[in-house]
Amino acid sequence: MSLKSKLMDDLKLAMKEKDQVKKSVITLIRSAVKQYEVDNRIELDDDGVIDIVSKQMKQRKDALEEFKKAGREDLIAQTESEIEILKTYLPAQLSDEEVEKIVVETIGEISASSMKDMGKVMSAIMPKVKGKADGKIVNQLVKKHLQ
Structure with missing residues (x-):
């Protein structure tokens, strides 16, 4: 199963379970993939999708540091849960x-x-x-x- 198919299946499941955080994260990934494909007129493979997920992960980690500096506990918790969701679409991380x-x-x-x-x-x-x-x-x- 391709990563795009997995994203679509997980989106459907998140909608059924009414998991708003997971739904929004997957929707953002899918829209970033679609935007890249339209802009560059190519069809992304799994490696391309992984690149986009990695960029999303980096953005969340950078934002998390800023939220911690500002003491925004509400945003810290939400961003950490988004990072956990993004990790499921990345290959196993090296130690x-x-x-x-x-x-x-x-x-x-x-x-x-x-x-x-x-x-x-x-x-x-x-x-x-x-x-x-x-x-x-x-x-x-x-x-x-x-x-």
């Missing part, structure tokens, strides 16, 4: 140790030695961990190993 192993291997493959090589290393790593690791974590680990 920090697994990401660090990939970073070290990639730095060795590229023979990177300084912060000047940061761009090369990041562009080589990101396709390997696409949708499976947070870019911020990857960035921090690359900086740690290049310094």
